[in-house]
Amino acid sequence: MPILSLVTFLPLAGALALVFFPRDGRRPARIFALAIALLTFLVSLAIYFGFDGGSAAAQFVEHRPWIGHGIDYHVGIDGLSLFLVLLTTFLTPVALLSSWRAVGERVKEFSFFMLLLETGIIGVFVSMNLFLFYVFWEAMLIPMYFLIGVWGGPRRIYATLKFVLFTMFGSLLMLVAIFVVYAKFHEASGRYSLAIRDLAGLNLAPHLQLWLFVAFALAFAIKVPLFPLHTWLPDAHVEAPTAGSVILAAVLLKMGAYGFLRLGLPLFPDAARELFPALSILAVIGIIYGGFMALVQKDMKSLVAYSSVSHMGLIMLAVFSLTVESTEGALYQMVNHGLSTGALFLCVGVLYERSHTRLIRDYGGVSRRMPVFSAVFLIAVLSSIGLPGLNGFVGEILCFFGIFRTDKLLAALAVSAVILSASYLLWLFRRVMQGPVQNPKVQEFKDLELRERLVLVPVLILMFWLGLFPGTLLRKMDASVTEYLRSVRASSAVLETRTSPPPLALAQPGGGPAAAAGGRR
Amino acid sequence: MTSFLALAPLLATAAGALVVLLIEAFGRKDNKDALGYISILALLLSGFFSMRAWGRGFSYFGSALVLDRFALILCLVFVAAGAFIILMSLKYIRNQGANFGEFYALILLSVAGMMMMASSGSLLVIFLGLEVLSVSSYALTGLKKKDPKSSEAAVKYFLMGSFASAFLVFGLALLYGAFRSLDIEAVRGALLRGTGTAGVPGWAGLALVVAGFGFKVAVAPFHMWAPDVYEGAPTPVSAFLTTGPKIPVFAVLFRVLAPLWSRAGGASVMFWLVSGAAILTMLIGNLTALRQRNLKRLLAYSSIAHSGYILVGLVSGDGPGIIFYLVAYLLMNAGAFGALIAVSRKGTEYVDIEDFAGLGFRYPWIGASLAVFLFSLAGFPPTAGFLAKFYVFSAAVRQGHVALAVIAVLASLISVFYYLRVVVFMYMRDPLASVEIERDDPALYLVLFLCLYGVIQLGLWPGTLMVVIRQAAASLF
Numbered sequence: 001m002p003i004l005s006l007v008t009f010l011p012l013a014g015a016l017a018l019v020f021f022p023r024d025g026r027r028p029a030r031i032f033a034l035a036i037a038l039l040t041f042l043v044s045l046a047i048y049f050g051f052d053g054g055s056a057a058a059q060f061v062e063h064r065p066w067i068g069h070g071i072d073y074h075v076g077i078d079g080l081s082l083f084l085v086l087l088t089t090f091l092t093p094v095a096l097l098s099s100w101r102a103v104g105e106r107v108k109e110f111s112f113f114m115l116l117l118e119t120g121i122i123g124v125f126v127s128m129n130l131f132l133f134y135v136f137w138e139a140m141l142i143p144m145y146f147l148i149g150v151w152g153g154p155r156r157i158y159a160t161l162k163f164v165l166f167t168m169f170g171s172l173l174m175l176v177a178i179f180v181v182y183a184k185f186h187e188a189s190g191r192y193s194l195a196i197r198d199l200a201g202l203n204l205a206p207h208l209q210l211w212l213f214v215a216f217a218l219a220f221a222i223k224v225p226l227f228p229l230h231t232w233l234p235d236a237h238v239e240a241p242t243a244g245s246v247i248l249a250a251v252l253l254k255m256g257a258y259g260f261l262r263l264g265l266p267l268f269p270d271a272a273r274e275l276f277p278a279l280s281i282l283a284v285i286g287i288i289y290g291g292f293m294a295l296v297q298k299d300m301k302s303l304v305a306y307s308s309v310s311h312m313g314l315i316m317l318a319v320f321s322l323t324v325e326s327t328e329g330a331l332y333q334m335v336n337h338g339l340s341t342g343a344l345f346l347c348v349g350v351l352y353e354r355s356h357t358r359l360i361r362d363y364g365g366v367s368r369r370m371p372v373f374s375a376v377f378l379i380a381v382l383s384s385i386g387l388p389g390l391n392g393f394v395g396e397i398l399c400f401f402g403i404f405r406t407d408k409l410l411a412a413l414a415v416s417a418v419i420l421s422a423s424y425l426l427w428l429f430r431r432v433m434q435g436p437v438q439n440p441k442v443q444e445f446k447d448l449e450l451r452e453r454l455v456l457v458p459v460l461i462l463m464f465w466l467g468l469f470p471g472t473l474l475r476k477m478d479a480s481v482t483e484y485l486r487s488v489r490a491s492s493a494v495l496e497t498r499t500s501p502p503p504l505a506l507a508q509p510g511g512g513p514a515a516a517a518g519g520r521r
Numbered sequence: 522m523t524s525f526l527a528l529a530p531l532l533a534t535a536a537g538a539l540v541v542l543l544i545e546a547f548g549r550k551d552n553k554d555a556l557g558y559i560s561i562l563a564l565l566l567s568g569f570f571s572m573r574a575w576g577r578g579f580s581y582f583g584s585a586l587v588l589d590r591f592a593l594i595l596c597l598v599f600v601a602a603g604a605f606i607i608l609m610s611l612k613y614i615r616n617q618g619a620n621f622g623e624f625y626a627l628i629l630l631s632v633a634g635m636m637m638m639a640s641s642g643s644l645l646v647i648f649l650g651l652e653v654l655s656v657s658s659y660a661l662t663g664l665k666k667k668d669p670k671s672s673e674a675a676v677k678y679f680l681m682g683s684f685a686s687a688f689l690v691f692g693l694a695l696l697y698g699a700f701r702s703l704d705i706e707a708v709r710g711a712l713l714r715g716t717g718t719a720g721v722p723g724w725a726g727l728a729l730v731v732a733g734f735g736f737k738v739a740v741a742p743f744h745m746w747a748p749d750v751y752e753g754a755p756t757p758v759s760a761f762l763t764t765g766p767k768i769p770v771f772a773v774l775f776r777v778l779a780p781l782w783s784r785a786g787g788a789s790v791m792f793w794l795v796s797g798a799a800i801l802t803m804l805i806g807n808l809t810a811l812r813q814r815n816l817k818r819l820l821a822y823s824s825i826a827h828s829g830y831i832l833v834g835l836v837s838g839d840g841p842g843i844i845f846y847l848v849a850y851l852l853m854n855a856g857a858f859g860a861l862i863a864v865s866r867k868g869t870e871y872v873d874i875e876d877f878a879g880l881g882f883r884y885p886w887i888g889a890s891l892a893v894f895l896f897s898l899a900g901f902p903p904t905a906g907f908l909a910k911f912y913v914f915s916a917a918v919r920q921g922h923v924a925l926a927v928i929a930v931l932a933s934l935i936s937v938f939y940y941l942r943v944v945v946f947m948y949m950r951d952p953l954a955s956v957e958i959e960r961d962d963p964a965l966y967l968v969l970f971l972c973l974y975g976v977i978q979l980g981l982w983p984g985t986l987m988v989v990i991r992q993a994a995a996s997l998f
Contacts, residue, residue, distance in 0.1 A: 023885070067908075067984055106882065135902040142901060145941070149949045157945050161938065168937055172930040175911075179918035179926060186919070 003047060004060045004075045008122045010040045015115035018108055026107040030100065033111030037093035044089040051082055053476035056483030058128060070192030074129040079480025080261050081125040083331065083473055087338045088251045092118045095243035098346050098455045102242055102353055103151055110151060114243060117143040121251050125258065130178055130194040141167055152239040159239035166232040170219035177215035200266040213271035216264050223256030224316055227286035230309045237305035242349030249308050249345060250338035257334060260319050269488050276320040283320060284413050286313030291420030300348045300358045303428060304341060307421060311337050314417045318399035322488065326402020327481045332473055333395035340392055343380035343459045350452055355441045365437035369445040374433050376456050381425045383463045386418055391466035527579035527588045529570035530596050531636050537563020538629035545622030553620050557611050560625040561604050568600035584642045590996040592640035594989060595772050598848055602765055603632040605855045608964040609862055610757040616867045619664045619755055631657040631765060638769035644693050644703040647773055655682050658762060662754040674753025681746040685736030692729030699723030705776060713780035724790060734770045739825045740832065741802040751821035759817055760858030763824035768847045771831050775840055776997065782838040796836045796925055802829030803932035810939045814874045816861055819939060823898060826936055830913060833929050839916030840994035845987065846913055849905035849979055853897040856972030859965055860891035866959040874943060879952025888947050890969050897976045899940040900933050905979035
């Protein structure tokens with residue numbers, strides 16, 4: 001059964017079916033969209049259980065002729081993309097359920113675009129053909145553009161246009177780079193191909209690689225976003241509806257990091273090697289800058305948005321460090337960041353629905369009125385900080401292990417991420433949840449209702465699960481990550497000086513950092 | 522093979538035009554729609570003859586008319602364009618006070634002119650076709666007799682167009698002097714061999730021909746007339762003028778100029794001239810469109826910008842890409858103008874961007890179609906507009922014109938802003954109560970549906986069409 005196509009296009013089919021729903025009824029559209037999203041999640045679970053963690057090759061591959069001239073319908077999944085797909089299918093129903101009340105009008109259209117977005121994102125992660133990748137990468141902008149622009153806050157139009165134009169600027173230059181790679185491959189081999197695997201075998205001249213890598217890296221860095229290209233992010237986050245913020249932070253940003261892993265490095269290894277130190281410095285600046293900016297935000301959503309800049313900086317630094325630990329840590333941290341930042345946005349959404357303000361100073365003492373919510377919020381905060389026992393810890397420690405082996409100075413600077421995130425998040429918690437109740441509105445707050453618990457509890461369970469049993473993820477990605485680093489190292493010998501030999505534990509199947517991290521508990 | 526059948530597509534259209542004129546003159550006056558249907562019938566007949574001639578290589582008048590595959594596929598596109606325009610005008614011209622049978626005849630005559638251009642084997646016949654096309658277009662532009670803007674547009678178009686024709690004739694004369702022939706194959710052969718027979722008169726002749734054609738399709742710096750004309754003309758005519766002439770003109774330019782690019786040394790002067798015009802056209806079209814609040818004007822400038830993209834394909838010598846681009850542009854542009862026509866009621870047209878506020882949710886189907894056409898014009902996947910740009914720009918890169926491709930994509934980034942701004946108004950602003958539109962125009966909705974279908978179909982599965990187009994382009998060499 002073409003299970004990957006099913007997961008990718010089931011939401012699209014659902015969206016198309018939604019078109020024929022009556023315009024005024026909210027409930028049928030909501031329930032139908034949620035059912036489709038849940039169904040997609042269930043189907044995607046089959047991918048997880050059927051996925052062979054011992055193999056580095058792409059699995060569930062479907063390869064069919066499409067447009068011709070190297071443009072094929074070619075999808076597959078490996079250890080790098082598996083969890084990003086699962087994260088998407090997991091968070092889409094969560095986001096849909098969370099907007100049950102927040103989105104009161106144009107529900108049908110809202111659900112339509114959410115499902116469309118899901119198809120776009122999954123498509124990016126499973127594409128094995130550069131053309132297909134680009135189509136999904138760009139097509140996904142349209143639903144996000146509508147989600148922010150129609151259901152967003154007061155400055156939504158500015159935010160959504162900025163988001164689209166920033167992203168397109170990067171991706172259009174990437175498109176030209178894709179043309180160049182396409183032409184070069186045709187020159188070299190006499191046939192047309194845009195299969196990522198084929199293109200990775202292309203030995204391009206170093207200076208050409210440099211230009212092409214810059215074009216790709218720009219597209220990805222804008223998406224991540226890497227300092228100083230992050231300015232669209234706070235605007236988009238603050239104006240987006242809760243569900244949009246959740247998907248934006250949890251999954252969309254990962255597309256950039258994934259792009260570096262899937263394309264940037266394998267296609268242009270020499271250029272990547274040359275530019276990674278510089279990019280690492282940008283990542284560190286992002287970590288520190290994002291952290292300090294988060295400290296001074298008055299708006300809860302922009303605080304979480306800047307914390308995303310900081311956290312994504314750490315993930316990128318780990319990606320650029322090119323060790324097994326840091327790469328696995330980065331992948332792990334992508335999932336973690338998706339869960340914890342997603343949860344934080346959901347929590348902000350819960351508060352916003354009650355008082356229609358996101359300013360921190362309008363709150364205080366919320367925990368008295370909402371004890372259950374207070375516990376949930378605290379867990380999300382601690383997960384984001386990286387408290388041992390929760391998911392964030394595993395990812396961060398792996399990242400730091402790897403980064404430390406590559407560059408001690410950068411590692412030392414990057415550790416500030418932990419301190420900074422502890423300060424701004426705990427301070428946020430103190431100001432919002434504790435202390436005396438100042439705002440009379442807060443007196444009337446009711447604790448989480450059943451729907452909100454259904455939204456938040458699955459996320460919390462995953463946080464604990466991934467904190468206590470990291471093998472769940474790591475075992476499935478070991479082989480792919482090792483293979484990925486091996487191929488990078490094979491094509492650029494100088495890397496040997498930057499990274500030590502592969503860690504010993506990886507020889508045993510399912511072992512490696514997974515076992516190490518598990519053992520630490 | 523010399524056969525009278527080579528004339529069949531052309532004759533069917535022209536005869537249709539005459540029949541319509543006669544009925545208009547002597548027939549009953551009450552039902553003008555019938556004239557529209559007769560015209561469509563004539564077009565379909567012409568399309569039928571074109572399909573029958575596929576692969577037969579008919580020619581007539583001593584190869585002054587050659588129906589090779591390249592010409593035939595273009596004829597089919599003209600048939601589609603003409604039929605779209607007629608279908609979207611049936612109600613429009615009744616509502617906007619321009620209900621003349623001549624309208625249909627003029628559309629048919631322009632289509633005949635375009636067919637002449639596309640299937641011509643001689644530069645002189647191209648000129649003949651262009652004049653038939655132009656004169657009908659001038660008349661079509663001024664069809665709203667009581668609207669001063671329409672008359673102004675017609676006069677402007679006529680004056681500018683005559684200038685362009687003069688350039689063209691002068692260029693042809695010089696070419697004749699340089700190559701001692703007006704036969705396209707002879708000129709192509711001379712250019713291909715690069716025998717240097719051309720000399721200064723030859724180059725000057727080519728440049729003037731390019732300039733004359735550039736005038737007709739609003740390539741910068743010859744674009745000044747276009748926005749006023751497209752704004753003033755009746756909307757279906759604007760739709761026709763923005764797409765119609767582009768197709769034969771770019772096809773002819775490709776036919777004549779293609780040998781230049783394949784020559785070693787890149788035929789420097791012409792290359793720089795044409796790519797300079799391409800850059801200028803893309804930038805001027807897109808940057809000026811940014812400031813437009815009248816949607817007809819916005820689409821006019823967007824049409825100029827698209828001419829620029831097609832020029833990129835022209836200097837890259839990508840014949841199939843150009844044809845695909847023209848087909849895609851026909852679909853999305855006719856669709857966008859069709860949606861504009863749909864947003865109107867008797868005696869009133871809504872063209873200001875403010876009028877479109879909140880329209881997307883009030884009229885979901887019209888809004889969604891317009892949005893799709895705009896996304897396609899902006900080049901978002903998975904629409905035909907994206908693939909068109911993909912083919913043309915990737916051909917530019919393949920020929921080593923990377924800088925040109927970079928400028929082209931950045932120009933289309935600019936265009937994203939103004940296309941999306943229309944969508945912003947449609948979906949992200951509160952509606953204006955005053956805008957009420959009539960929704961009873963099945964013919965128009967059929968066009969919208971066909972365009973929508975085409976834009977998406979060609980965006981996802983262009984394979985079949987591309988096979989045919991590649992065959993057609995291959996017949997040139």
